[in-house]
Amino acid sequence: MTVLDLDRAWDLHPQVSVRPEPFGALLYHFGTRKLSFLKDRVLLEVVRALKDAPSARAACAAAGVPDSDLARYGAALGALAGSAMVVERTSA
Amino acid sequence: MTVTPERAASPAPGTRLVDLFEHGLDAPICLTWELTYACNLACAHCLSSSGRRDPRELSTDECKAVIDELQRMQVFYVNIGGGEPTVRSDFWELLDYATSHSVGVKFSTNGVRITPEAARRLAANDYVDVQISLDGATPEVNDAVRGPGSYATAIRAMENLAEAGMRNFKLSVVCTRHNIPQMDAFKEIADRYGAQLRLTRLRPSGRGADVWDELHPLPGQQRELYDWLIANGDKVLTGDSFFHLSAYGQALPGLNLCGAGRVVCLIDPIGDVYACPFAIHDEFLAGNVRQPGGFAEVWRQSELFLGLREPQTGGACSSCSFYSTCKGGCMAAKFFTGLPLDGPDPECVRGHGEALLAGRPEDRSSIPRPSADHSRTAKPRRAVPVKLSLTRPDPERRPVSACEENPLAGLTL
Numbered sequence: 001m002t003v004l005d006l007d008r009a010w011d012l013h014p015q016v017s018v019r020p021e022p023f024g025a026l027l028y029h030f031g032t033r034k035l036s037f038l039k040d041r042v043l044l045e046v047v048r049a050l051k052d053a054p055s056a057r058a059a060c061a062a063a064g065v066p067d068s069d070l071a072r073y074g075a076a077l078g079a080l081a082g083s084a085m086v087v088e089r090t091s092a
Numbered sequence: 093m094t095v096t097p098e099r100a101a102s103p104a105p106g107t108r109l110v111d112l113f114e115h116g117l118d119a120p121i122c123l124t125w126e127l128t129y130a131c132n133l134a135c136a137h138c139l140s141s142s143g144r145r146d147p148r149e150l151s152t153d154e155c156k157a158v159i160d161e162l163q164r165m166q167v168f169y170v171n172i173g174g175g176e177p178t179v180r181s182d183f184w185e186l187l188d189y190a191t192s193h194s195v196g197v198k199f200s201t202n203g204v205r206i207t208p209e210a211a212r213r214l215a216a217n218d219y220v221d222v223q224i225s226l227d228g229a230t231p232e233v234n235d236a237v238r239g240p241g242s243y244a245t246a247i248r249a250m251e252n253l254a255e256a257g258m259r260n261f262k263l264s265v266v267c268t269r270h271n272i273p274q275m276d277a278f279k280e281i282a283d284r285y286g287a288q289l290r291l292t293r294l295r296p297s298g299r300g301a302d303v304w305d306e307l308h309p310l311p312g313q314q315r316e317l318y319d320w321l322i323a324n325g326d327k328v329l330t331g332d333s334f335f336h337l338s339a340y341g342q343a344l345p346g347l348n349l350c351g352a353g354r355v356v357c358l359i360d361p362i363g364d365v366y367a368c369p370f371a372i373h374d375e376f377l378a379g380n381v382r383q384p385g386g387f388a389e390v391w392r393q394s395e396l397f398l399g400l401r402e403p404q405t406g407g408a409c410s411s412c413s414f415y416s417t418c419k420g421g422c423m424a425a426k427f428f429t430g431l432p433l434d435g436p437d438p439e440c441v442r443g444h445g446e447a448l449l450a451g452r453p454e455d456r457s458s459i460p461r462p463s464a465d466h467s468r469t470a471k472p473r474r475a476v477p478v479k480l481s482l483t484r485p486d487p488e489r490r491p492v493s494a495c496e497e498n499p500l501a502g503l504t505l
Contacts, residue, residue, distance in 0.1 A: 015218070017166065017168055017194065019118075019119070019166040019168070020118075021112075021117055021118055022118070023112045026117070026121065026168075028121075028168035028169075028196075030168075030169075030196055030218065030219055031218065033221065035121065035168075037112070
């Protein structure tokens with residue numbers, strides 16, 4: 001599994017569409033034609049917060065993830081990075 | 093049917109995507125949209141009994157309104173089919189409209205309109221995927237089912253796509269008794285054109301009902317196909333259509349779930365919404381996109397779809413130890429072979445379907461027919477007698493012409 005550096009800035013891949021669902025959200029990558037899902041709403045908030053956060057750690061904090069859950073959410077983000085749903089944000 | 097995500101990502105531990113999907117989604121992940129019943133071919137197994145255009149087909153503006161709605165619902169992509177969708181004169185316009193409104197398009201074609209120009213246009217659009225249908229790795233096997241010249245048409249289309257730089261388009265094969273020995277040859281053809289092989293199940297839907305007995309894979313061939321699929325893993329796509337084969341043991345890649353009304357559905361050319369593309373019958377008709385509330389209301393409120401999202405009981409299958417993997421198989425396959433919906437699939441790999449098939453009435457009178465038939469050779473479904481009253485012409489009277497001006501013409505006083 002891809003390890004994601006929580007102290008770097010990340011974002012959703014521009015070709016990824018996010019659709020909220022009762023259980024969390026569905027993600028579809030138009031480039032890889034791959035479907036993925038977020039299993040809870042907090043993770044959806046984290047993913048949405050990535051764009052404006054200076055780091056993944058800050059995005060988790062903004063979404064209200066307690067420190068005790070940080071490893072779990074970091075792993076989930078790592079899985080998303082592994083399938084190119086989430087990509088590292090390069091300074092524009 | 094068959095679910096869509098060709099490659100579902102691995103779910104997080106403790107939660108299976110399939111468990112979430114069984115209760116349905118706010119919108120389909122993708123849906124099949126048949127744009128027209130018109131087709132230049134007349135494949136023996138056509139699941140929508142296509143041939144002639146239906147005069148009630150959705151207009152260009154109505155199609156665009158459906159696309160607007162799919163965009164609002166965030167339907168990721170549509171599988172466009174037919175008929176042959178590219179014979180609609182507004183096909184390219186609708187394709188561009190969908191992809192510029194965040195609705196991806198994957199369309200199935202026999203290749204008839206995939207010219208070098210069309211191929212270049214497709215290759216330039218990241219939101220389009222193409223499926224070329226071919227049901228034999230040789231002209232003999234293919235053309236016997238799809239008609240003379242159809243092999244050459246498909247190959248030419250793939251040449252054009254490859255030449256235009258289109259990568260990873262799909263070579264789509266319906267598996268039959270005659271082409272199951274050709275799986276390696278299909279793979280070679282796909283590789284030659286930089287395409288990905290996609291195998292789907294022959295369903296007894298549409299005209300497929302008429303040829304199913306002769307074309308569906310024999311029990312030994314089902315095993316051969318299963319082994320081939322396991323050996324080739326997720327390099328080969330199946331649209332999740334072989335989940336009934338999972339009862340051989342190891343589950344095949346994919347969701348292994350009937351997605352009808354839960355994650356997929358069909359919009360037919362006249363706007364009727366069915367639970368799945370293989371079930372064009374009133375029993376699976378949920379509504380029409382033209383009705384107030386449109387497609388979203390049908391998807392979210394129709395009694396039929398709400399019912400399909402309820403937990404299903406295994407019926408006769410519930411005592412089978414493989415029920416958790418095969419889920420009783422394909423609803424449409426059962427329905428159009430005249431088997432009970434809560435029993436085994438006609439191609440149940442444990443052999444439970446065969447006895448039921450053998451027990452059907454000889455004249456097949458119990459088997460439901462599809463609700464629509466647009467075959468070019470189709471005769472009117474119900475022959476209505478024309479009432480005639482025969483009279484002997486009166487030799488004394490002149491025949492009255494339609495142009496006769498006298499209002500009393502023909503009146504005998």
